[in-house]
Amino acid sequence: xxxxxxxxxxxxxxxxxxxxxxxxxxxxxxxxxxxxxxxxxxxxxxxxxxxxxxxxxxxxxxxxxxxxxxxxxxxxxxxxxxxxxxxxxxxxxxxxxxxxxxxxxxxxxxx
Amino acid sequence: xxxxxxxxxxxxxxxxxxxxxxxxxxxxxxxxxxxxxxxxxxxxxxxxxxxxxxxxxxxxxxxxxxxxxxxxxxxxxxxxxxxxxxxxxxxxxxxxxxxxxxxxxxxxxxxxxxxxx
Numbered sequence: 001x002x003x004x005x006x007x008x009x010x011x012x013x014x015x016x017x018x019x020x021x022x023x024x025x026x027x028x029x030x031x032x033x034x035x036x037x038x039x040x041x042x043x044x045x046x047x048x049x050x051x052x053x054x055x056x057x058x059x060x061x062x063x064x065x066x067x068x069x070x071x072x073x074x075x076x077x078x079x080x081x082x083x084x085x086x087x088x089x090x091x092x093x094x095x096x097x098x099x100x101x102x103x104x105x106x107x108x109x110x111x
Numbered sequence: 112x113x114x115x116x117x118x119x120x121x122x123x124x125x126x127x128x129x130x131x132x133x134x135x136x137x138x139x140x141x142x143x144x145x146x147x148x149x150x151x152x153x154x155x156x157x158x159x160x161x162x163x164x165x166x167x168x169x170x171x172x173x174x175x176x177x178x179x180x181x182x183x184x185x186x187x188x189x190x191x192x193x194x195x196x197x198x199x200x201x202x203x204x205x206x207x208x209x210x211x212x213x214x215x216x217x218x219x220x221x222x223x224x225x226x227x228x
Contacts, residue, residue, distance in 0.1 A: 031215050041148075041199050043219035086154065088217075090209035096167060099144065099209045099217075101154035 002027045002091050006102040013077050013109050021072040021105045023087035030090045030097065032063055034072050037084040037104075046072070046085075077109045113137065115204050115220035123226045129190040132223045136183050136204030142166075143185040144209075144217065145177060148199040157200075160185055161208050192227045199224050 003026040013019055023032070034046040047054050047061040049070065054061050058077075063070040074081055084106050090099040116135040124130050136143050145157040156169040160179035177187040183204075189196055201222045206214035 030209065033217060035219070040221065041201075041224065042221045043201065043203075045216065045218060048216040088154075090215070097209055098167075099156050099159070101146075103153055 001093065001098060002029070002089065002100065004087065004089055004100055004102040006085075006087060006105050008105060009103065011105060011107045013107065015077060015079060015109055015111050017077050017109075018073070018075045019077060019107070021074070021085050021107075023070040023072070023102050025068050025070075025089050027068070027091060029065070030092060032070055032087060032089045034061055034070070035086045035088065036081075037086060039083060043086070074107075077107075079109045079111050082107055082109050115202060115218055117200075117202050117220035117223050119223060120221065121224050121226075123228060124192050125228055126192055126194060128192050129188060130192060130225060131186055131188045132200055132202075132225075134185045134187075134202030134204075134220060136185070136202075137218055140204035140206050140218075141183050142205045142208045143179055143183065144203045144205075145185070145187050146201045146203070147171075148201060148222075149195075149197075154201070157187065159208060166208055189225075194227050197225060197227045 005024045031050040035043040049063045051065045058075045060073045084104045088101045118133045142161045144159040148154045159167040163179045179185045199222045203217040203219045205217045
C-alpha cells in the first residue's frame with residue numbers, strides 16, 4: 001500500500017519563528033488534508049489540499065501531486081500552535097479506497 | 112452549524128465487557144468513518160459508512176463492528192474488550208466518501224477515550 005511519511009518527527013521552535021512541515025506519499029492520491037491535533041485529542045482541519053496552494057492566516061500549504069509531496073508552512077509561530085500535525089491521504093486500490101494518516105510531526109513552540 | 116459530536120467523551124471498561132460509542136455527523140454529511148489512535152500504532156482506519164452501508168473496512172478483528180442509521184448517525188461496538196483496545200476513538204464525517212471527487216473533506220469529532228482495565 002501507499003506510504004505516507006512526515007518530517008521532521010519532532011520540532012521545537014521559539015515563539016515567532018517560521019517552520020515547514022513535509023508530507024511525502026509514495027503513490028497517487030485522491031485527496032490530502034492537513035490536521036492539527038490539540039492537547040485534548042481533537043483533530044482540527046487546517047487544509048483540504050489535493051493539489052495547489054492555499055493560505056489561511058499564518059498558515060499556508062502547498063501540494064505538488066506530480067512529485068508526491070505536500071508542505072505546511074507556519075509563520076510567526078505561537079505557543080498555541082503546539083501539538084501534533086498530521087497529513088492524511090485517500091487513494092484508490094484494487095477497486096476500493098483507503099484513507100491513511102502520516103506519522104505526524106510533534107511541534108512545541110516555546111514562549 | 113454543529114460539528115461532529117461523539118459520546119461519551121471518556122469510558123472505563125473491564126476486560127471482557129463490550130462497549131458502544133456514538134457519533135453524530137455534521138448535518139448533511141452522509142459518510143462517517145471511525146479511527147483508532149494509540150501511541151504505538153498511530154491513527155488507524157477502522158471502517159466507513161455511507162448511506163447506512165459499510166463501504167470500507169480496515170484491518171481490525173471482527174470484535175470491532177459498526178452501523179449507520181437512516182439519519183447518518185453511527186455507532187461502533189467493541190465486544191470482548193482487551194487491554195490493547197485502550198485508545199482514543201475518533202469519528203469523522205464528510206458529505207461524500209473519501210474516494211469521490213467532490214465534498215470529501217473530513218471533519219473530526221473530539222473523540223472518545225476508552226480505557227480498558
